[in-house]
Amino acid sequence: MKLFVAPMFCAGLVASALASAAEDWLPPLPAWQGSSEALIKGRADNWVTPAELTGLTDSPDYAATLAYMQALVDSSDWLQLEQFGVSPQGRALYLIKASKALHKIANNPARPLLLVQAGIHSGEIDGKDAGLMLLRDIAHGSKATLLDNADLLFIPILSPDGHERRALYNRMNQRGPLQQGWRATAQNLNLNRDYAKADAPEMQALLGVINQYQPDLYIDVHVTDGEDYQYDVTYGFNEPFAAISVNSASWLAKVYRPAVNTALEQAGHIPGPLVFGVDNKDFSKGLSGWTASPRFSNGYGDVRHLPTVLVENHSLKPYRQRVLGTYVLLQQSLKLLNEQGKALILARQADMQARPKRMTLSFKAAEQADVIDFKGISYELRQSAISGDSYVAWTGQPKLYPQLPVYWDKVADKEVAIPQAYWIPPEQQLVIQRLKLHGIAISVLDKPQKISLRQLSVSDYRFADKPFESRLMLTDASFDAAVQSRSLSAGWVRVSTDQPLGRLAVALLEPTAPDSFFSWGFFPGMFERTEYFEPYAIEPLIARMLAQQPALQQQFEQALAKDEQLRNNPRERYNWFYRQMPFYDQQYLKYPVFIEP
Template identity: 40%
Template sequence: MIHIDRLNSLLGLVIILCLVPMKQGIAADLTTIRAELPPVASWSGASEALIAEPGDAWITPAEQDNFKFTPSYRETRQWLERLVEASPKLSLHSFGHSAEGRELFYIKATPVRDDNGDVQRPVVLIQAGIHSHEIDGKDAGLMLLRDIGLGNKSKLIDVVDLVFVPIYNVDGHERPSVFNAAHLRGPANHGTRDTAQSINLNRDYAKADAPETRAMLGLIQELDPILYIDVHVSDGFDHGYDVTYTYAAWGRYMHSKAIADWLNGPFESSVNTFLRSQGHNPHFYPSAIDYHEIEKGLRVSGEGPRWSTGYGDHIRMPTVLVEMHNLKPYRQRVLGAYSMMEGALRAAATHLDRLQSSIEQDRQRRPDSLVVRWERDEQPMETISFKGMAFERYESAVSGEQEIRYLGRTETWSLPVTGQHPVAEVSLPKAWWVPASETKVIELMDVHGIVYETIDSARELELDTITMHDLELGPVYDTRVQVSGSASHAVTKVRMPAGSVRVSADQTLGLLAASLLEPEAMDSLFSWGFFPQMHHKTGNMERFIVVSLAESMLSKNGVLRDSFEAELANNPDFAADPKARLRWFQDRSGYGKSSYGVYPIGREL
């Protein structure tokens, strides 16, 4: 049986191939445009017993195709609707829409059906397809839901409910192409990394530009999950592990210390034991310092709230990033993802009391400072035994350098693991004051669920105000231009108009508020370009007026004259630039005061 959506996808691939310009002697087919992946190491495991037999009424589309294809959005939804209708343990829910209008939905698995919503049970939230070419979690989740709803895995939800989002990046999912991911060994029709708006959803948690992100943040606030699992597929180098996973900085630099202890303790021990029992080989996600020179070792880095793991750390929500290994066959990866999900459910249920206690303990924390810049350590923190894939180096006619060729067999390496150390931090204030005019910032506080109070009438306040110097526009990321600069502080009298808001640091989400509102933080709204007015130099006057004003200032203010002469002597570029010299005086004149570099959010000390 050929599915219409599958046929359309394949026809699209054929059309793409036909449009590839052909050079003399080169055929435009898959073998010429697809990278040749390394050899595959043989694998078998107990999890293979999870696969439905041919002809089974509840075989999933991926199983039916022997894991060569992944079902389309429509096929996925239709199969799940049929499953939900057949099982009283399952229900389908909407939680928003994508930029192109597709419905975002999830399946809830629970033994307790309560239409009034009065029953509160711990929830494990698992999402797949945040990068829709990394779609292993979707096909694994369909199998797991089948086995919970109709099979022998119903005990997995005796203690905790499962909420499963099969496709997060739904628009990208519906853009299958052979050009989407050359590094993935299947399936043949995966989607794109980014959304229809070219937004990487796993860099969008802090700035929340995408409608999909805002929908997910709303779902997180609604469910308040005790565990959040984000299923990906890796890139990088070849190695001997098929299921890798991590937390924010592998728990090394997490703000949520009690949660980090739970993840690095009961969770890791329980999950690894279960994965190995299913024939899989787990490891922490190995991020290499240099993928071309693996011997340099692995790196661990601090994380801001742009990522799912960093966001979870900032809001005190245990979060696990799962990275199936891209060079393993799709069948093995899907079975590994299934086993990881089952292992996570088992760990949450078995160690529920300590997990909930850890969450509550971290939610009571009120940090007084925030690290805003890290640097790589010079010496590794440890050296580990690591199962890598053997490789050889050869001279490439393409690059003209030595390149790596993997050989398809494992060997044991000794790899250093290098961390980071903080080099800059800021002391946190009692509160931040956001003027009423910063409507996008106030709206974003609502999106994140950050608590604030709104003033009904204007107030005169003494606040720590920040000026950002040496403003630089950085790279374009998604739909934003990143910004950097250095900060100076001064306590000044500020008038906050009616409608302005006070964001207290003394709240559960105070750490997230700090990371968004402190401009020096790595994922601050300043760094994401939320304040374009800071780059605008206003108040220009006619040149002859400025010259007259400057000459009068020089003649009447000896301190100013000395400062100007020092600037001329020490800055040749300034001395040679008439416009810069005149701007220097205008900025100090009090006329046409500029907002250039002035950060609009004040700090209550």
């Protein structure tokens, strides 16, 4: 038997002492014990993981992780290592394929496929060490049956550059591991805000994996912070009452959640819903239940009919406890796919085949609340001499909040009739390439065509005051619409909504959608004018217009009476007439994507 010797990585007495001191500022920690602790292998085991060598208090660096992965893959015919991309700093992105039928792992309706992703925020690395332990137990332990009727893709580190920006002091709100990576990439992009716009090379590579392998269930492992509560593993997905993929969401709610909760509870963990306090100083006001938009993994999965579970382990629980809880969740997910995965495949197919006439683009919180018994932690409000304000101090003592209201995002906020198609001019190459990257089918016009299309004009808009995720977003915009007959030249691109990813196309191309390409600022050119007038040219033209159109003088005077800026700004007076002339830029403030009703 080939033995694996773990490489040395960050440890030492000084670092251990610092880690111990680092917990002094965090709230008191309730004691925990669970049967999942039996999953940890000791030093004598041939395949003990680097994290287990520390008692699950630390996590290995990129090189040590890769060394363990390579040795494990080399030892098993069921595992295969694949590079699927490169980070901005030049680090390879890897996934491990786990299957008893490796040659049939993609698009196999007989074998449900689970995609597990860790390290999208590399300071939140629980999933990496849990996944390596589970793969070890599949290849060299008692968990081989998990691959009898299901397959696994495992991405241990999606953000390797952030992973290697390791330090003892990256995350003050989180208990372990000792060395923690950084939340953002080397380009300072948050990958879990990048699914729709797909700016980051890491995200573009991930979308390639999704398109190539077409997984049936997607699990994205994070660590959350904020309020303290008893739950150590919280997770969520877009619920059936606010989901685009209703059939898949129903499977997650009715089949997945009860099975995973039971497995976690039996292992000594406390699973909970992915909710947030309405008022962080007054828990009695209730909770907010979130419906994610497509910039997030779970919102993106919903709109492209990929059932997606966002796992948010609780940051105040020890690393050991969080990793073991993640192991149990991943193990039960694979077990469930073995037993009931074909029902999920059928649910996905129903979602992909559905062709609704309308689509909700965003949701807002309901005024009427649901209620749950919430397993919280008691707290005190203390006055700060530093800030001058009060702050929450958690006591570490369990407290049940019975019948706590939960206000779910389930009321349609923005809604749209789904058009037949969107038409994109050939010069919009960035948008066209991003659509292809998402796997959306397009067709290119091979000869001129005349067609009736709707064009939107921006009547009012506002950009954000500062960049967000390296883009200046449109925070507000109003549109006027006009239907006109257009002569399109060869090269125009048609994006039909009559396709499996039709609703993803709507989410990206409907400008009022929260994560559309328009909202993310992909069309800056439409907000700029490059041709102007000189007074010596426009004065005689205005005189000619007024002579030919007597009513224009009255319209101008009415506008003067209503608009103070027009009365006080000579240039704006010229502009008022300029906008009535054929010389005016007819593409200014016109959304360049046309809509086929």
